[in-house]
Amino acid sequence: xxxxxxxxxKPKKQVKRSDAPVLGPVGMLRWIWTQLTSMSTALFLLxxxxxAAVPGSIFPQxxxxxxxxxxYLERNPASGPWLDRFQLFDVxxxxxxxxxxxxxxxxxxxxxxxxxxxxxxxxxxxxPRTPARLDRLPQYTKLEFDDAQxxxxxxxxxxxxxxxLLKRRGYRVQMRPDGADPSVAAExxxxxxxxxxxxxxxxxxxxxxxxxxxxFGYGGQRVIVEGxxxxxxxxxxxxxxxxxxFNPENLEPYSVTLDKFEILFDRESETHFGQPLDFTAHxxxxxxxxAEPQAEEIKVNHPLRINGADVYLVGNGYAPVITVRDGEGxxxxxxxxxxxxxxSVYTSMMVAKVPDATPDQLGFQGFLLPTAMLDENNFGISGxxxxxxxxxxxxxxxxxxxxxxxxxxxxxxxxxxNMTEINSRSLDAGGIILEAGQTYELPDGLGSITFDDLxxxxxxxxxxxxxxxxxxxxxxxxxxxxxxxxxTPRRRVWVxxxxxxxxxxxxxxxxxRGEDPRLENEARxxxxxxxxxWPVAQDDNEQGEVRGN
Amino acid sequence: MGISSLSGYNTSLAPxxxxxxxxxxxxxxxxxxxxxxxxxxxxxxxAQTNKTIxxxxxxxxxxxxxVLATASATARxxxxxxxxxxxxxxxxxxxxxxxxTSRTVRRNMARIAVVLSWLGVAVHGSAVVSRAVAANxxxxxxxxxxxxxxxxxVAVVYMxxxxxxxxxxxxxxxxxxxxxxLCAATIGFPTPVGHLVPALQSPWIVIHVSIAVLASAxxxxxxxxxxxxxxQHSRMNRLAAGKPDKLPFMRLVPGAxxxxxxxxxxxxxxxxxWTFTLIAGAIWAEAAWGRYWGWDPKxxxxxxxxxxxxxxxxxxxxxxxxxxxxxxxxxxxYGCLIFNFxxxxxxxxxxxxxAGV
Ligand code: HEM
Numbered sequence: 001x002x003x004x005x006x007x008x009x010k011p012k013k014q015v016k017r018s019d020a021p022v023l024g025p026v027g028m029l030r031w032i033w034t035q036l037t038s039m040s041t042a043l044f045l046l047x048x049x050x051x052a053a054v055p056g057s058i059f060p061q062x063x064x065x066x067x068x069x070x071x072y073l074e075r076n077p078a079s080g081p082w083l084d085r086f087q088l089f090d091v092x093x094x095x096x097x098x099x100x101x102x103x104x105x106x107x108x109x110x111x112x113x114x115x116x117x118x119x120x121x122x123x124x125x126x127x128p129r130t131p132a133r134l135d136r137l138p139q140y141t142k143l144e145f146d147d148a149q150x151x152x153x154x155x156x157x158x159x160x161x162x163x164x165l166l167k168r169r170g171y172r173v174q175m176r177p178d179g180a181d182p183s184v185a186a187e188x189x190x191x192x193x194x195x196x197x198x199x200x201x202x203x204x205x206x207x208x209x210x211x212x213x214x215x216f217g218y219g220g221q222r223v224i225v226e227g228x229x230x231x232x233x234x235x236x237x238x239x240x241x242x243x244x245x246f247n248p249e250n251l252e253p254y255s256v257t258l259d260k261f262e263i264l265f266d267r268e269s270e271t272h273f274g275q276p277l278d279f280t281a282h283x284x285x286x287x288x289x290x291a292e293p294q295a296e297e298i299k300v301n302h303p304l305r306i307n308g309a310d311v312y313l314v315g316n317g318y319a320p321v322i323t324v325r326d327g328e329g330x331x332x333x334x335x336x337x338x339x340x341x342x343x344s345v346y347t348s349m350m351v352a353k354v355p356d357a358t359p360d361q362l363g364f365q366g367f368l369l370p371t372a373m374l375d376e377n378n379f380g381i382s383g384x385x386x387x388x389x390x391x392x393x394x395x396x397x398x399x400x401x402x403x404x405x406x407x408x409x410x411x412x413x414x415x416x417x418n419m420t421e422i423n424s425r426s427l428d429a430g431g432i433i434l435e436a437g438q439t440y441e442l443p444d445g446l447g448s449i450t451f452d453d454l455x456x457x458x459x460x461x462x463x464x465x466x467x468x469x470x471x472x473x474x475x476x477x478x479x480x481x482x483x484x485x486x487x488t489p490r491r492r493v494w495v496x497x498x499x500x501x502x503x504x505x506x507x508x509x510x511x512x513r514g515e516d517p518r519l520e521n522e523a524r525x526x527x528x529x530x531x532x533x534w535p536v537a538q539d540d541n542e543q544g545e546v547r548g549n
Numbered sequence: 550m551g552i553s554s555l556s557g558y559n560t561s562l563a564p565x566x567x568x569x570x571x572x573x574x575x576x577x578x579x580x581x582x583x584x585x586x587x588x589x590x591x592x593x594x595x596a597q598t599n600k601t602i603x604x605x606x607x608x609x610x611x612x613x614x615x616v617l618a619t620a621s622a623t624a625r626x627x628x629x630x631x632x633x634x635x636x637x638x639x640x641x642x643x644x645x646x647x648x649x650t651s652r653t654v655r656r657n658m659a660r661i662a663v664v665l666s667w668l669g670v671a672v673h674g675s676a677v678v679s680r681a682v683a684a685n686x687x688x689x690x691x692x693x694x695x696x697x698x699x700x701x702x703v704a705v706v707y708m709x710x711x712x713x714x715x716x717x718x719x720x721x722x723x724x725x726x727x728x729x730x731l732c733a734a735t736i737g738f739p740t741p742v743g744h745l746v747p748a749l750q751s752p753w754i755v756i757h758v759s760i761a762v763l764a765s766a767x768x769x770x771x772x773x774x775x776x777x778x779x780x781q782h783s784r785m786n787r788l789a790a791g792k793p794d795k796l797p798f799m800r801l802v803p804g805a806x807x808x809x810x811x812x813x814x815x816x817x818x819x820x821x822x823w824t825f826t827l828i829a830g831a832i833w834a835e836a837a838w839g840r841y842w843g844w845d846p847k848x849x850x851x852x853x854x855x856x857x858x859x860x861x862x863x864x865x866x867x868x869x870x871x872x873x874x875x876x877x878x879x880x881x882x883y884g885c886l887i888f889n890f891x892x893x894x895x896x897x898x899x900x901x902x903x904a905g906v
Contacts, residue, residue, distance in 0.1 A: 039867040043860055047878075050856040050885075057846035057897055064843060092844050219839075269565055272743040279747055301751040301837050312839035461839040468841065475828045482824055486817045515810060 036103070037110035045104040052100050056091035059083060063090065105207055112200050119193045126174040127185040130494045137509035139523040142498065144505040149535030155497055158506060158534065159184055162495045165529055171493060183496040188489075189513070195484025198477055205474035213467025215245040225319045225336045225457040229257040232309070237462070252307035257284040259295075261316060261456040265385055274344060274385060281313055281458050298460070308464055315459030317341045318348050320368055320392060326357035326447040333357075336455050339368045340412060345382040346370045350392075351414045353401050357447060361401045364449065365414045366394035366431070380433070390454050394432040396423035398446050422446060489516045493526065505537075506530065569683035570742035574735070576676030577697055581731040583669040584704075584724050590662035591720035597658055599798045645807035647714040659717045666724055670704050673731070677701050684742045689758045690749055692894060696734035700727045703766040710770070718802045722773045753833035761826040765886060767819035768858075772883035774812035775876040781805040782873050809876065813865060816879060820858050827855055846897035850889035857882040 023031060035041060060068035069089045073080040087094035134140055145152045153161070156177065162184045163173045171186035220237035224230050232254050234240060242248075264278040281298040287307055298304045304311040319336035326332040332354045339348035347367055354362040371384035372391035380393050399419030403409060422443055425431045429443045434451040441448045490513040498505045508526065512519045530536065677698055681688040688694050707723045710716055745754070782805040784796050802808070830851065835841040842848060861878040864870035 039863065040870075043863045043867050043870065046856055046860040046863060050853045050860065053849055053853050053856070056844050057849040057893065061844060064845065266744055269567070269741075269743055271741040275744070276747060277744050278750070300747040301753075301833075303836060303839065310839060312837075314839065463839050465840075468835065471841065472832070475831070479821070479824055479828060483821055486821060515813065517810070517814060 033110060036107050037114075042104070042107050042111065045100060045107060049100050049104060052097050053091070055088050059088045059091070061089060061091060063092070101207075105204060108200055109204060112197060112204070115193070116197060119190075119197065122193075123190055127172065127187040127492055130176060130181065130183040130185050130496065131509075132181075134494055134496060134507050134509035137494075137511050139510035139519055140507070141509070141523060141527050142505065142507040143527070143530055143534070144498075144537040145535050146537035147535070149537065152535055155182060158497060159495075161533060162506070162530075165533065166493060166495075169526075169529075171491075181496060183494055186493045186495075188491055190490075192485055192488040192490050195481040195486075195488060198481030199485055200481075202474040202478035202481060206471055206478065209467040209470035209474060211467070212470065213243070213465040215243050217463065217465040217467065218242045218246050219461065219463045221314075221459065221461055223338055223457050223459050224256070224258045225338070226258050226260060226455040228336075229255050230460075231255045232307075232462075252287075252309065253289055254291075254307045254309075255286045256304065256306070256311060258282075258458060259284055261458050263316070263385070263456075276385070279313060279316060298458070308466075310463050312461045312463070313458055314461050317457055317459075318346060318368055318370060318387065318390075319455045319457040320350065320390070320451060321453040321455060322352060322364075322392075323450040323452055324352070324354045324357065324362060324364075324447060325449075326354070326362065327359055327445055330358075332362070332447070334452075336457070338411075338457055343382075344385065346385040347382045349412070350394075351412055352394075353403065353411070353414065355401050355403050360398040360446060361403075361419075362442075362447060363397040363399075363401055363414045363416065363419055364394045364432075365397070365416075366392065368392055368454075370454075372435075387454050390436055390451075392432065392434040392451050394423070394434070394449075395421060395425075396432060396442055396446075396449070398422050398442075489518065489522075490514055491516065491519065491522060506534070565685065565742055565744065566683040567742060569679050573676050573680040573683060573742075574739070576672055576679065577731060577735055580669050580673035580676055581728055581735065583665055583672055584728040584731065587662050587665035587669055588721055588724045588728055590658050590665060591717070591724060594656050594658035594662060594717065595721065595798050595801060598656060598801050602800055603797065645803045647716060647803055647807065647811065649715045656717070659720070662720055662724075663711065663717065666704070666708060666720070669724075669727075670701070670708055673697075673701050673704065680742065684744070686745060687755050687759070689754070689762065690743075690745045691740050692738040693734050693740040695758075695762070695890070696730050696738065699762045699765060700730035700734070702762050703727050703730070703769050706763075706766045707770060719770070719773050719777070722777075723770065726769060726773075751833060751837065753829060753836070757826060757829040757833055760822050760829065764819045764822035764826060765890070767815050767822070768883055768886055771812040771815040771819065772880060774808045774815070775879045775883075777802050778805045778808035778812065778876050779873055779880075781808060782876075805872070809872065812876070812879065816858065816861065820855075820862065823851075823855055823858065827851055846893050847889065850885060850893050854882055854885045854889060857885055 060072050062069050072089075073084065076083075083089065087096070091097055131137065135142075159175055159177055159182060163175050163186075166184065166186040167173050169188070171188040172190070173184060173186045176183045176185060218241065220240040222230055222236065222238050230236055232251050234248050234251065258281060260282045262278075262280045262282070263276055264280075266272050266275045266277050269275075279300055283296050283298060283304065284293045285296050285304065285306060286293050296304055298311060298313045300313055303313070317339055318341075319338050321334075321336045323334040324332050333352070333356065337350055337352045339350035341348045347369060350364075350366060350368055352364040354364075367380075369380055369382040369391045370387040370389075371382050372380050372389050373383040375381045380391060397414065397416050397419035402415045402418055409415065421427060423429050423432050432440050432449065434440055434449070436451055436454060439448050439450040492511045492513065493508060495506055495508040498507050508530075510519055510523050510526070677688050680694065680697070684690075689698050703723065704727045707716070707719070777799075780796060781799055781802055784794065784799050785805060788794060803811075830848070831841040834843065834848070857878060861875055861882060864875040864878050
């Protein structure tokens with residue numbers, strides 16, 4: 001059937017087109033605008049947005065995890081660059097994803113504005129004219145008045161009373177006392193459209209606030225070892241990404257000192273033994289150079305909120321404190337070295353570079369074992385995440401660290417290309433094994449290394465996002481507007497005097513605008529109210545029955 | 550030597566009752582079995598009612614033939630008597646309002662099924678509660694718990710709806726789903742009781758996850774209705790085209806339009822809850838990870854589900870998109886929901902991967 005219809009209408013359309021006046025540029029724009037702001041375009045763009053968001057969960061994303069993207073590109077040399085060309089590793093900032101949501105929001109704004117205008121007008125328009133025959137409407141009731149039930153009121157009184165009752169139930173009411181058919185017209189549910197508009201406007205608000213955060217916010221990372229103080233300034237960050245309009249002058253001069261970091265492990269459960277249960281960073285903060293120090297805590301779900309920035313606990317580990325003396329007996333390095341935990345018992349990889357050592361630069365690479373034990377092959381392993389018997393197992397290298405040639409280096413990777421291994425399991429000198437407090441003399445008088453102390457460190461993300469508060473407000477409004485818009489029924493009620501304006505009784509009918517499963521209930525309740533107010537005849541026959549559709 | 554980290558032995562979290570945890574798992578199995586039997590009775594009810602209707606059809610047909618015979622004997626045009634068939638059948642099929650009426654015929658199989666379902670809910674409920682007591686926290690911290698608690702919510706929502714509406718025609722569908730969820734939990738993700746990992750220790754787990762589970766339960770019910778709606782729709786089209794009825798048991802199910810409207814109402818409630826889930830998740834993410842939104846796979850899919858259901862709501866307001874098309878959108882949305890819960894939880898690694906798989 002559909003096919004025959006198509007062939008039948010096709011020629012017609014062509015005729016129409018050639019008849020139609022050619023659209024000028026303005027007409028063309030107007031046509032595009034009408035198309036863009038139509039409901040089916042909104043639907044299409046919404047579904048497109050849903051589809052476009054999916055690849056971001058399949059491919060690693062640079063903004064979330066840049067290392068995984070690099071790894072993916074290495075593992076897929078053929079397809080990787082193509083995916084990259086189509087911005088599949090930057091989906092949510094890609095040209096195509098942006099195009100979809102920008103179009104959607106243009107469509108949304110183009111949709112909202114005329115609807116506001118229209119609704120403002122409808123708020124000032126009285127309910128529509130009373131239908132001539134109420135009994136044609138889906139919910140119709142007729143009530144007879146009866147002297148036996150009380151004094152029958154005057155027609156005018158019935159109209160006024162009805163208007164008042166309906167108003168109390170949230171209807172907007174207009175009395176129509178004149179003419180052959182005196183009636184009251186009422187409508188309720190104007191808030192439905194208001195809720196809907198609030199919802200859609202709030203969506204625009206959320207997007208705009210996100211833009212605000214992107215422009216003026218910033219984010220950075222920093223590792224803080226126990227005893228260290230972080231002072232908020234650009235140079236203090238290990239990594240920093242500013243928003244497009246960020247001004248470093250705006251960084252507030254606060255400071256955070258890590259006094260102590262504690263982890264609580266599960267020691268009771270057999271099945272979850274050793275699972276971390278709680279992380280607490282005890283810190284001392286100063287909200288300005290002159291401010292009093294304050295003792296505070298940072299936990300996983302409890303960031304430190306300080307001067308408009310939020311400090312989040314995102315990682316932790318051990319930082320062995322070592323002292324390295326060089327071949328000439330001078331202290332070439334002394335301090336904590338951040339190690340990277342590799343497993344749940346905190347077997348931690350560490351790299352120490354000592355560029356100031358002479359005559360040769362020194363490098364160390366190996367593991368920290370917080371609770372050192374020997375496995376069946378006599379390899380050192382860690383038996384517990386807590387530092388009960390900490391040991392360093394290191395290889396040592398002498399030579400050129402390759403730091404001075406200007407290429408930025410990863411502090412966690414030792415480039416041994418221009419270095420000679422001087423300590424390792426495979427050499428006669430063996431690997432270095434140090435317990436707390438011990439010193440090891442390097443072979444050939446190249447120096448010594450001492451394991452002084454073991455501290456913990458925390459890794460924190462520090463963010464400032466001025467968009468957060470407005471986003472929270474707009475989201476709340478959106479939720480509220482959505483609820484109002486979905487659950488406020490829009491109804492009309494007309495009440496007429498029967499007997500052509502006398503007070504023989506009243507008849508009323510309800511009409512729903514849109515879906516309204518509770519319309520019948522409302523009819524029943526109105527009837528109950530009228531029966532309580534007027535002397536309605538109590539008869540058992542069909543006359544007064546509420547008739548549903 | 551300032552090693553300051555030997556303090557890990559005192560525990561400030563309430564202890565775990567592992568014995569009670571084992572009992573809870575046993576109860577969970579028992580509940581699955583009770584549901585399984587309930588499922589069989591719902592299926593028997595469909596089969597039996599179907600047979601009754603078929604028998605009535607045959608009787609009505611015979612009656613029609615008689616009428617036809619007398620009519621042709623008197624050589625008058627035959628007016629199909631209003632009633633013989635349609636009226637009687639009304640007592641066996643569910644009306645479009647899906648209400649119990651005084652005319653609703655007793656369906657014994659269905660009654661047994663409903664009683665068994667309540668029994669299942671009781672056993673299942675005690676299993677979930679004892680799990681919560683054993684762990685001293687809300688029972689939704691890993692896949693096993695999401696599934697078992699989620700299944701309980703689906704069952705309870707359905708049973709409550711059953712009190713006011715005659716939705717027994719969906720029983721095999723819903724209780725079947727619940728049984729499936731319990732089996733998936735006990736077979737696929739058995740997890741002994743344990744503490745929550747630090748990232749989950751937040752009041753938001755109570756709010757965010759419970760509303761998400763409730764919304765998912767509602768989406769499940771509307772999904773079932775939308776599927777029935779599509780079946781009913783295509784069946785009606787076939788009948789209208791004069792083709793034979795391939796799905797006679799669908800006579801027990803209300804009309805496509807009624808199903809569509811009911812599903813829509815449930816979907817609107819679920820959508821508001823899902824919106825809340827999304828917002829609450831963002832607030833929690835802000836506290837836990839330092840950003841309210843980071844396009845983590847789980848966040849991506851929560852967003853996709855939200856957008857698809859927003860599309861569904863729009864479809865209902867767009868000309869030409871009501872009926873089967875909007876039902877399809879609802880079904881796709883539910884597909885995304887299942888995907889988010891299964892594939893994303895298990896195979897996509899992101900910040901949410903601690904779900905205890
Ligand atoms: C950012 C994208 C959008 C989202 C997430 C969205 C979401 C929603 C939701 C959830 C509803 C249901 C609320 C209700 O029915 O009262 C709705 C309704 C509505 N939306 Fe949107 N919307 C978007 C864009 C648009 C656009 C671009 C238009 C205009 C073309 C539009 C027009 C409408 C209309 C007219 C309704 C009322 C439908 C009805 O009466 O059932 N929306 N929208």
